[in-house]
Amino acid sequence: MQVYIVGAGPGDPELITVRGQKLLKKADVIIYAGSLVNPAVLNVAKAGAEIYNSASMTLPEVIEKIDELVKAGKTVVRLHTGDPAIYGAIQEQMDELKKRDIEFEVVPGVSSFLATAAALKQEYTLPDISQTVIITRSEGRTPVPDKESLRSLAAHRATMCIFLSVHMMREVVEELTAGGYAPTTPIAIVHKASWPEQKIIRATLETVADKVQEEGISRTAMIVVGDCLDADYSLSRLYAPEFSHMFRKAST
Numbered sequence: 001m002q003v004y005i006v007g008a009g010p011g012d013p014e015l016i017t018v019r020g021q022k023l024l025k026k027a028d029v030i031i032y033a034g035s036l037v038n039p040a041v042l043n044v045a046k047a048g049a050e051i052y053n054s055a056s057m058t059l060p061e062v063i064e065k066i067d068e069l070v071k072a073g074k075t076v077v078r079l080h081t082g083d084p085a086i087y088g089a090i091q092e093q094m095d096e097l098k099k100r101d102i103e104f105e106v107v108p109g110v111s112s113f114l115a116t117a118a119a120l121k122q123e124y125t126l127p128d129i130s131q132t133v134i135i136t137r138s139e140g141r142t143p144v145p146d147k148e149s150l151r152s153l154a155a156h157r158a159t160m161c162i163f164l165s166v167h168m169m170r171e172v173v174e175e176l177t178a179g180g181y182a183p184t185t186p187i188a189i190v191h192k193a194s195w196p197e198q199k200i201i202r203a204t205l206e207t208v209a210d211k212v213q214e215e216g217i218s219r220t221a222m223i224v225v226g227d228c229l230d231a232d233y234s235l236s237r238l239y240a241p242e243f244s245h246m247f248r249k250a251s252t
Contacts, residue, residue, distance in 0.1 A: 007109015036081035154179025159226035186229035
């Protein structure tokens with residue numbers, strides 16, 4: 001295998017997977033998403049490795065460069081932030097590689113919505129509160145189907161992790177409250193989860209927009225909304241003394 005599509009993790013260089021880091025160390029060429037990937041992740045690259053920032057490249061340019069490198073016998077790592085399966089724009093790249101009969105492997109990474117939970121010290125799926133996590137975004141240059149609008153999804157009152165939307169915080173709040181969340185619903189904003197400059201804002205839907213504006217946060221942030229952030233919940237049955245399962249008998 002010569003081409004690897006690797007998830008770099010949320011930002012902290014230690015949060016890339018062991019496999020991902022091993023591939024970075026052996027790569028002849030690294031093409032990384034410079035607008036989001038922490039450059040510190042690249043510090044393990046071997047001496048002489050070629051490094052390209054794809055932020056200034058188009059899709060055809062990326063594919064042509066990979067094709068050229070593969071034909072030259074190079075090992076290539078295409079490095080994306082977080083886990084590339086979520087808003088990574090990798091499907092179009094994989095499809096183009098398939099058209100050219102270029103074999104590749106995908107190596108998963110730690111998504112920023114999980115790094116956000118760690119930063120908040122929060123479990124998203126609390127008993128009696130929510131057993132569903134919705135991963136979504138607001139409509140921007142990439143359209144969102146009507147049935148997946150924030151207003152529509154808000155009707156579920158599940159835990160919601162909203163990517164790529166902090167720059168339109170007031171519109172997000174309007175859609176969420178119109179869809180069913182109460183104005184007093186807790187919400188958290190985590191800017192650059194796991195990075196040295198990580199910042200956390202905790203608020204409610206009715207107060208969050210002003211706080212985001214005051215902090216000047218307009219990109220690279222995760223929005224988490226839902227009662228899991230501040231609610232009484234039932235304890236898991238998994239560890240309840242009176243509950244039996246295949247690994248433990250109930251105590252009397």
